[in-house]
Amino acid sequence: MRIILIYLFRLIHYSSSMVKNSEKILADHNVSITNPRVFVLEVLLENKGPITLDELQSTLKNKVAKSTLYRVLNDLKKINILDEFTSPENQTVVELSLSENDHHHHVFCTNCGEVEDITLSEVFEKQLSDEITNIHKTSKYLIKEHTLELIGLCSDCD
Amino acid sequence: MRIILIYLFRLIHYSSSMVKNSEKILADHNVSITNPRVFVLEVLLENKGPITLDELQSTLKNKVAKSTLYRVLNDLKKINILDEFTSPENQTVVELSLSENDHHHHVFCTNCGEVEDITLSEVFEKQLSDEITNIHKTSKYLIKEHTLELIGLCSDCD
């Protein structure tokens, strides 16, 4: 019985798509697969969206050394699958950006500090890209990227 | 002769509009007028636009203690006339926001690190505010503010 349970546990554990995904992501980017990297990626994948550095650190407290966490985050930034930004309350926030075309923006709640992803309508993104074209004409700036952050109250705090 | 020179110097000094403005700003917000506060405001007013914390610090190196500079910046934030944000390269940037209606956005040059103010067309701001109304309907977020940051190359670096 015990053997069976252990077997089942390992089966479930290793077939978890999280683990497979993490390792695949690293392999796909020619980054060696190590425990700290997999642990960090698992948390980022599970979380599905932006997460504060504080939360990431406390989640991984006893699994990954603090210096290693910073190193892993820098590794992920280097291969362009991690975005970092600062909340209006000056909290560092990170988020996986795995595919090229998952363009989106962020909403911050000024009361509870939550950050969420938000996708703007195609119509509006088109209007924004037109505006950026105009900016290029008038200001000579060549715009490559943009970030739009909305600040307000989430439904819980409203 | 010496007396006259001193008089002229003081006349020029005190009639400088910068000084007057700085003192008026502080008085208008019920903040006591002190040398460090006036010095910081002068630099921010002269600069006319966003300035990195590093640049502000080096400009005021021998006039204002570092701890005082942080305190003064916090004072200005508290009375809502200073915005702080972080550049894509993780530099802290501050900017005076004296009037309610000078709403604008920022352009960052990824090459030289320059930050500039940019004002979007009224048409586009209207489109943005419509989009925010839609977000409220679908996501239940109540949006109070927004920041749009454009990232690219300035005319010198393009």
Next chain:
DNA sequence: CAGTAAATGAGAATAATTCTCATTTATTTA
């Protein structure tokens, strides 16, 4: 499976920001 290169943990070093407290400056009061 051994050998080499890369990654990690623990904590030291550095950088950024806030705090402490004795002194100075501004404001209030008589």
Next chain:
DNA sequence: TAAATAAATGAGAATTATTCTCATTTACTG
């Protein structure tokens, strides 16, 4: 206007965030 009180400052200590160092461990290569 001077004395008394409150607030602000400078200098550096304390705290926090991030990077660096180096001995040890882990991953990749043949």
